Amino acid sequence: DAKTTQPPSMDCAEGRAANLPCNHSTISGNEYVYWYRQIHSQGPQYIIHGLKNNETNEMASLIITEDRKSSTLILPHATLRDTAVYYCIVRPFLGGGADGLTFGKGTHLIIQP
């Protein structure tokens, strides 16, 4: 799977949009971009995924650059409950027999009151 690079930590004021960047310059044409988050002492929570088009769901928006070498996860109105470690993961469409996820260090997003 392609390697991803994320800032180790970010702060965001409550009520503002949180924009979390991810670089994946070695992404292949068949690899999707997935975002998960992990609140302390819980299992990871799926947020959103995409291939090349921008995506939006009830939790967030995912903006993927045209060359697909980077993406941004946007939480439109951050709340204190959004404080978590956010993981950007890229993996192939067809993972074959070994398609468990490879987690990097992620970004620790801290929402400030």
Place this chain on the structure above:
Amino acid sequence: GAVVSQHPSRVICKSGTSVKIECRSLDFQATTMFWYRQFPKKSLMLMATSNEGSKATYEQGVEKDKFLINHASLTLSTLTVTSAHPEDSSFYICSARDGASNQPQHFGDGTRLSIL
């Protein structure tokens, strides 16, 4: 949405005990489930891929005789930590995928294992 239930949420036991952790997909069938381990302040590490009706696939460095995986039905996988020692203390998390391989994995809430 897809829900994965993991039980127990916390286990404290003596060294040498074997501990079984269950992972269930509640509202979907999962031919494949995954087991991860997370040490304090570290990222999740994939331990093994659990396949319904066949042997699990273990990641390099994970002892298959130490971490026994059984996936007897489409909604249940179990991980048994055999003869657990203090170094096995960790946060164990399972996940399952609903459908095609590009679909997201859904995670359980994890099991915190503490070996005294």
